[in-house]
Amino acid sequence: MLQIPNDHRIGDMVVAFGLATREEVELHAKTKPGNMLMLEHLSERIENIRVNAQKLLAANDHLAYYDFVPAGSIHPALHENEPLRKFCIARNCLPLIGYPSNCLRVLFADYAALKEYRESPRLNRMTDPLGTLCASERLSLQIVYGIAERNQLLSRLYDNENEATHVVDQEDHVTIWSDSDAETDIERLLARILTEAITKKASNIKFTPLHNGTVELSYRRHGDLRPFKNIRPLSPEEANEMLRFLHIRTSARYTSSHKRVEGRLLEPADGNLVFRTGTSETFLRCGFIPAGNDSLALQRESVSIRLLDRSAVTICLRDLNLAPGVIREITIQLQQKHGLILVVGPTSSGKSTTVAGMVTAYREIYGNTRNLLSLEQPIERLLEGITQVQVSQNRFEAYMAAFLRHDPNFIWVGEIRDRPSASTCVRSSNTGQIVVSTLHSDDAPQAPNALLAYISNNLGSSADSVIVTPYDAINALSLIIAQRLVPELCPRCKIPFLEHEPNQANEQLDRYRHYCKRNDIAEQDVRQSFLRKPEGCAHCDHEGYVGERPINEILPITKQLRQKLTALVNAGQFDNELLAQARTYTLHDDAMRYVAAGVVSLADALI
The missing domain is CATH 1.10.40 (Ribonucleotide Reductase Protein R1; domain 1)
Incomplete structure (x- = not known):
């Protein structure tokens, strides 16, 4: 001490x-x-x-301050009394024994939380789990308070519990939390926020911290952030409590050994959680970024929560509204003996959903005669017919080596995000498997460059890392599919182009002509298309949109294209124009298909 x-x-x-x-x-x-x-x-x-x-x-x-909390000093009631344990977890406090024998000593991780509890009404403290513990053991209600180093306290708080993974960086662990588990007002508010966002089919929830400590809440739907209409901004105290809860429940992993210091985030962190209601199960991928913690009293973090439905166990490509030509090309490639299929695009563009559809398509082709495995970090969606394995980021190569001994036919690697994941995909596809993965790239022609950049990045690689060359990568590639999501017009309130306000219609037409000229694309007659009604209607919740549609482009890597790419690599060059000309279907082609059908507005098609 x-x-x-x-x-x-x-x-x-x-x-x-x-x-x-x-x-x-x-x-x-x-x-x-x-x-x-x-x-x-x-x-x-x-x-x-x-x-x-x-x-x-x-x-x-x-007050006493503890750099170290001896394991033997923890009051045994902490792990025997469930209400007491939940009470302490919610407040990040820890009851100790024997200091002195007629008093209970309680340590807090944060002085502000200690002060708030100590100054709460005496009657409340007499009837809460700590007060009940004092009464049951005939201890004085004059609790002796102290502060403990945060990580030390949390490690003792979760000692001997499965929830220990919440406070230490171990293998990935995903907690399931349901709306019925919410016990405090803040937990019930979080459950309400999540439920409303899920009901609205939002893709993300955003916590935006303001300089006064309050936090504004919004959700992303149809590509745009929108405020929650019936949920006010969080006060600084509410925000701090909700952040503490999210960090613990999502088993937040930190990008730096600094992690959190005295309750404040110093480096980015990410965590995962499954939220379950009576009608749905949603995977939450949470990202935390410190946002200018310039005050000791305020804990300001920007938080983004990605929402992914886990209820569907079978996803069919034909139900995703993919163009028939896209489905046909995917089906052809899935019937090959080996090859690397990449689905590329920005974040939140539905890449993993399309890959899940490929899993179903592969099973429809071969039934139960093939072995399907996935390597994911983390598992976002549970699927039928494939053995899904969750792995930490630095274990891809070891797990892939084990996979290859399991005689797989189809391997899904969740995302290529570094050299190990890129190398394992290339190596496996060149040894006789169909390998499918996702990659962040603006379009299909840029994807090979992105893959080669990962292959060539030696930063952080161990001496025994799998070595693959650019030639291996080119030889492995068989198909690249780029994908974006565009908002779908509300069928009840969309406005015919020719009936729209003339100035706005002409403005859209000018934008379209400029877009075509800049991208060297032939203009089409768009005067029979439809535009969004800005104020919408009751059917679309006054947004003008009712959902999103995927648009795709296809880049098959044929034998002839592979030979040209190899020659370019030998010459130390790489020609994106060659790849652009090899596309059989472009993002613009697919977007204009929807425009012609009156499903997507001209403005949203100009990606």
């Missing part, structure tokens, strides 16, 4: 802790604004004060 100084002045304590000299403190004290706390002012100017803020706050309040 850290011994604390008697002098409670913040400046004196900063000096006593060895964080700054007396001269430094006095120099900065002269410039402190009148409306700013000394600790907050010094933390902006002196290194290491922010990371030691909880120690200083504890010392200022004459």
Whole structure:
């Protein structure tokens, strides 16, 4: 336990802790604004004060601070009393035994949470799980409070529990949480936010932190962010509590060893969670980014939650509204003995859904006579007929080596995002398997360059990493499919092009002509198409759209194209124009198919 100084002045304590000299403190004290706390002012100017803020706050309040919490000091009721355990998890606090024997000592990870609890009404504290514990053991209600190093406290809080994976970086672990599990007001609010977004078929939820600590909530639907109509912004306190809950429940993994310091995120993190209601099961992929934590009192994070429906176990390509030519090309390639099929596009463009449709198509061709395996990080959707394996990012090569000993015919690698995942895809497709994966690329002609960039990136590779060459990659490629999602017009309120307000119609026509000229595309007669009604109608929730449609382009890697690409690599060149001319179907072709059918507006087709 850290011994604390008697002098409670913040400046004196900063000096006593060895964080700054007396001269430094006095120099900065002269410039402190009148409306700013000394600790907050010094933390902006002196290194290491922010990371030691909880120690200083504890010392200022004459509280003990624990750098280390002995495992044997945890009160046994924590793991025997379920209401007590949930109460402590919600508040990040930990009951200890024997300090002194007639009192209960409770450690908190955050001074603000401790202060809030200590100052809550006495009657509330008498009847909560901590008060009930004191009464059952005839202990004094005068609880002895303390602060503990956050990661140390959390590791003890979840000790001997399956939930230990919430606070340490282990193999990927996905928790299932349902709306009926919500116990606190914040948990019930989060369940409401998720349920409303799922009901609206949103693709993402966005938490946007403002400078005053409040957080605005919005959801992405049909490509645009929209505010929740019946959910107000979160207060700073509500935001902090919801963030703590999400970090724990999603088993957040951190990109840096710094992780969180005294409750504040220092580096990006990501985590996963399955949210279950009585009618649906949705996979949540959560991303956390620190957003200018310039205040000790506010924990500002930008949060994005990707929503993926896990209810469907069979997805058919024909139900995804893919063009007949796209389905035909996929079917031809799936009947080959080996090859690498890439589905490329930006984030949230439905790539994984299309790959799931390929799994169904492959099973329709071969029935149960083929062995299908997937290597995913994480498993976002459960599918029938394929053995799905979840793997941590740095274990792709080891798992793929094991896969090849299982005699697979079809392998799905969730996403190519680094050299190991790229190398394993290339190696496997060249040894006799159909391999399907996704890749971030703007269009199909740019995908081979992106793949080769991953292959050539040696950063972070181990000495025993699989070695593949650009020639291996070119030889492996068999088909590239680019995909985007465009909003589908509401059939009840869409407006015929010729009936639209003349100025706006002419503006759309000018944009289309400029687009065609810039991209060297022949113009089509679009005057029989439809445009979106901005205010929409009741059928489309006044948005003008009722869903999204995929548009695709097809780039088959034929023998002749493969030979040309190999020659270009030998010459140290790479010609995207060659690949562009090899496309049999383009994103623009598919978008204009929808425009002609009156399904997509001209403005949304100009991608």
